[in-house]
Amino acid sequence: MKLKFSYLFLLFTQINIALFSQTQKTIVETIDQFNNAIKNAIPGNTIILKNGIWKDVQLNVNGIGTKEAPITITAEKEGEVIITGNSKLTISGKYMVVSGLWFKDGVPIDKEVISFKKDSKTFAYNCRLTNCTISNYNPTDKSIETHWVDMWGKNNRVDHNNFTGKTNEGTTLVVWLKGEEHIENNHLIDHNFFGERPELGVNGGETIRIGTSENSMKSSKSTVEYNIFKHCNGEIEIISNKSCDNIYRNNLFLESEGTLTLRHGNRALVENNVFVGNNNPRVGGIRIIGEDHTVQNNLLIGISGDDYRAPIVVMNGVQNSPLNRYFQVKNATIQNNTLINCNAVQFGAGKDNEKTLAPINSVFANNLITNTNSGKIYNANDVISGITFTSNFVDADVEIDGNYFTKVIVDWEMLGSLPMPSENNNLLKSAIKIATSPVVDITNSARTYFVAGAFNLGNKLIPEAINAIAGPTWKPLIEEPTLVKKAQTLVVDPGVETLSKALKKANSGDVLLLNPGIYLVDKSMKINGNISIIGKNEGNGVEIKANENLEKPISYFFRVTQGASFTMKNIMLNGDAKEVVKYAVVSPDENESEIYNLSIDNCQLVNFTNKNGGSVFKAYIGTMADTINIKNTLISDAYRGLNLSYEKDPLGKYNAKNLIVHNTVFKNIDEFAINYYKSGSTVDGGNLRVTNCVFSKVYNQEKGYAIKNKNIDNVSIVNSVFEGSYQVKNFVNLSGTSNSISNCLIYDNGSIKTSNNAIMENIAFKNPKWEDKKLFIPSDKSPLLKENNGIANIGLQLKQ
Template sequence: MTITKQHIITTIVSIQLFFIGHIALANEIKVATIDEFNNAIKSVKAGDRIILKNGEWKDVKLVAKGEGTSENPIIIEAEESGKVILTGDSNLKIAGTHLLIKGLWFKNGYTSGKSVISFRINSKEFANHSRLTDCAITYYNPNSKSTDYKWISVWGKNNRVDHNYFVGKTNSGTTLVVWLKGEKHINNNHRIDHNYFGERPSLGFNGGETIRIGTSKNSLLSSRTIVEDNVFEKCNGEVEIISNKSCDNVYRNNLFLESEGVLTLRHGNRCLIESNVFIGNQKPNTGGIRIINAGHVVRNNLMMNLTGDGFRGPIVVMNGVPNSPANRYHQVKDVKIQNNTIINCSPIQLCAGSDEERSLPPLNTTFSNNIIYNDKNGDIATIHDKIDGFNFYGNILDTQKNFNQEGFTKMKVNWDTFEDILYIPTETNEELIKNSKPETKSPKLDITGAKRTTFIAGAYNLGNNKFPKALVLRSGTSWDSKAKPEKLVATSEIIEVKPGLGTLRKALKKASFGSIVKLKSGGEYILEKGIKITTNITIQGDTNGKKPILKVKEGLEKNPTYFFRVEGGNSLHLNNLEISGNLKTPIKYAVVSPDKGVAESYSVFIDNCHIHGFKNKKGGSFFKGYKGTFADTLSIANSRIENSYRGINLSEEKESFGKYSAQIVRINNTIFKDIEQWALNYYRGGTDESTLGGNLSVQNSVFSNVGNVEKGTILRTKGIVTVDIKNSVFEKSYKVINPVNLNGNKNTISNCVIFDCGTVKTTKGASAKNIMYKNPKWEDKNNFIPSEKSPLLKSKDIGLKLKVKK
């Protein structure tokens, strides 16, 4: 079953800041402006309390500096928690000792600084023994997603970040960073606890971690930071939800819910990861723990319904790099992975990342007393290299699949399902007791903190009917900070638009969220300028007759660059339309992304459309994604794209930083015909592994006379991690050597016909299956309907599923 926040007892509830009530107050100073605050902070002393009056504080730079004591901290707080709203270009810097910041809300703004909240003013003035509590940062983003700043930067020593609410970060930069630059910041003993880290969408390049402790450069220094009792829900920024880059840290009793990534021990040694709960609810790319470096202990963790593979598996043990530089992969050594329970998850990954560079398998790595239960016929493990350096013993497999490896016993475990959520081994489990093999360093407690009296494999004691702490913890603020950017509920208002000059643009100006704009069958809709899509809109033609046509007015002094620009945070659906770029000077684009560097993602869905005439040779294409923008989904189905210079251009991210312009690209049952260059250029530079790396699906489509130039390519997919091309036809591009060039084990082409356009090229594990190099033999060459003698009829899946006509 799907586990929701209603099933999990985790909520954002009232918290008691007990020690505040025992403070001997010296002065209480109420301030209403930044000038009053600045005057008050100049003379603040131990025990003083500065109270910020309720209301909006816009474009303020708060600098909280003072010397409190453990008995009498300096308190800076909202008059009422959650009612002091910091907006515009605002931030907070903290320096001194024993300061307490409480109840502030940074909302729907941004900062021009390096952090929204920083535990330092400069390299010489920073905070120790200070606390940020009961605060929130929500949707505090710049216009450009490539603008890098952190929400929380923790410096100094003995600081605490607790009971806060962080949600909606869309730009580059980790949500919370612990810094270790210099002696005054190492062995810091920070505590990060009881916070709610909410939705963070995929960034599309490195820098989307939710928490990072340290950096590659100082990763062999000790931080001794404790991260406990936090919730991470839908933290999808990149593969590393938490990126450990220092030594001697503790991660315990945290809940990871439907987050597309893993807790990653990226650098650093001797970390403890225990009693965390990872719940995927079968959502794609959800993962658990990834292990690199030496001396870690991973125990008593629960993984349920995780689907991620590769670096996003439930447990991933990496290969290392010989003589590894600080920023690559040190060999896994002396690691203990003990008493974890893995329920209905994708396979564990052993020696992950093995290649010519990462050639060192783990050494002296113990994998003991773990339980893997799977009733979905799923595989147990994927092994990428030699596993001689693993010590396997006492592991229990309650699975349908076999795993021929010493140290794993296949048997039936007797389970109870507690509250219809958790799988708990019952008290009657003699075989489980018999086949579990304790060692001297086996955990003495189980995931709930109960003492292990009868030792068994897995995270639970026999018959334990308690929830793990991660499922009953109290996280977030004492007040309701669960605000989201205002978006109207879709009403599906239908707006009928008459043909004519400018009528469509005028109608769209009045359209509300979710409106359906209907165009007349066969009508001509003339644009005199490009249209910006600023909400979620559907534009559709009447399906009972000829498609309405969209074109640009002849004879304009300056032609528009595009028909539609989809602004960030919005989606555009184009259904049953004809869009023509034909002019004396052809229009460059039918649809474009937001302007360069816009942070919010967008989506475009095109169905049953005929798009043609975008022949402008100065970079023209039917679709263009600009640098620094990111599409959640770009979908083209049942359509016809033809007589254009280029097709889909997603190639503006030129640097080798792993950036790319769209998460999902789908081409289904669509014709690309007479395209001078490529049908698609979907590019991801570099080898960065932090993101999903793009996903292309092409099926039941036809590519005819596309890229028919010297060294031409029909589908360019350089660097894209997941490519699946199937049931499609590539033809009449006789100058093309390789219509597709696939690279990587998640790149596949299958059940396709290739005629008069070279051969498929596959490298580094990419696969090509059931490729026929034959003439498709059309009965109707224009609409690509196969004749009776066509080889496509031997496999009914190949070719168009519907008659896609003009």
């Protein structure tokens, strides 16, 4: 009896100890207290971080919990434990949970902010990061690469978090497959909100990457579902699939300027996702590369991207492709997707001398496409005989090929703001079911009878991707941190990519001071913020040109992004290369309408002779500069000069409020020197001022012109020279009292056309008598000097 009592007492004691351990909560206020608590934690323990600022801390969450009793690290109150400074979190062991923390406005030094490993041998298994936020957690140098979350090990989950405001190089969330411990990892990434990530300007700005090129043929079996991606614009790949057997489903992509890209690896499933572009021309959908992928039951609305950013992109492949290039698309199934008011689907995208393998053994079946804009349905960039087209329906006022698509008129009804095919669409029921056709629609409802598109007819359910509740249960108020940074002068030495690297490190207000020499460029550069690039010597000596060994030629040297101000001084930009650079400087991309500014002073812009639409400067459609100011500059040996002529809207759009050109030479230009165009006269605007300039051998054809200024309200051409374009009939056409040309010299050149009381006065038709024809310096006897012509001093002060 005594033994039995002792046994029962012992059993009762063990049960109480177990119950106590499962409910034990420890509040910690310092990192030392935390380290002690985590060291002694047992299954079921909860460690609570005290509310407040935790700065420059290393939180190593390592332990062994169980499925029934995990070890939990959480905030005293969700969102009120602020992790900042150079802080880092590691999660390792088994069944560890981290919840409720806010990594806010930090300045990390390590490669990752949160990592599912302690070291190279200690990883996480069945662990979870949930209900947390990382916002604006970036190094001061945006060229430093960091990741916000690195997933290692197996069976881990990242869910209900908010990731917003990553601005530096490096993917936001990475799944790693380096090592056998991480293959077939079955990670789950779900119900997260991925917020704004501005364009990085270089590769490495993905929001999610699963795998790497090197490990892309390994199976990951990760699932990405019920997440929201809003304004994730870091680069063209919002999600970069670089491994096998992954699932992407029920995600919502809102105006994110890129695509869900199946970049490497095979057998991905992409289903039930919703893409909303709102006609932003940089927003894309799904890009397909590799083998055995299935893309089905997706809804794409207003996806206006083109080329690699099209709504659906089926790429061409590379013969015997290495792991880091483009594998041929094989055995792809693209079915039951609905595209509403989207741009054209691209087949064989990227075809060139390298990407020669068109898609094969693939199916494009039972898709429903509707357009109200009469836009093209698809582009075949290569042969499409390797794709079987079955029961694809088009509701649009556009010509189609009956071998690939069937024209229908769909009866649509609105479900909230979503168009849905109604029950009255019997033609859609003629869709032919194939072996792999989905048995449910995008809302996960059974297909009672089979139809084309993502939805059952008469559907009354919102897609799960739209209804998903993503992000933490608490709502972080994320504000961009106000950083007061003193402008710096960064001295740059010549060499390969030295300028690009310096530009990545530059912050708004900085000056890049270039030592004399040749700067070789491998890729185009983007100007963000207020940036000045200045050659150290006024006499130039700084030359920027494309590297001759480039596999892919660069299109332009500099792009001024929207909202930016770019000053370039004492620089030579040389477009001469194996394949001539198309532009020296370009505006923001199409329809990026935020005001920018450009100033070019004492520069030489030479050898931009690309005849495939090239020019020294190009303003893209839908962009607007406040002021473009070019002075003391030589623009020579080019196909075109300044091109601001792409606006076609009849409502009077144009690309710059003010275009000012002073003391500048345009020499040997095949076509126009200036084309400044407003698409109609219904809106006032546009100011062109040309002073003390030389136009020598510009557009020397009968219908050529030096300056085209159609519908520009205010035009003033003063103290300038037009010579050597003897075949031109009228080198400028001025109309209206606010257009004028005065104190100018014309020699061996066309004439001036005026109308509607435009002003033309003090025009001299004489030989300019240059002392230096190369630098256009007038001699003492030149009629450009006032004492020799009785008009005015038209002499130039060009610095060369």
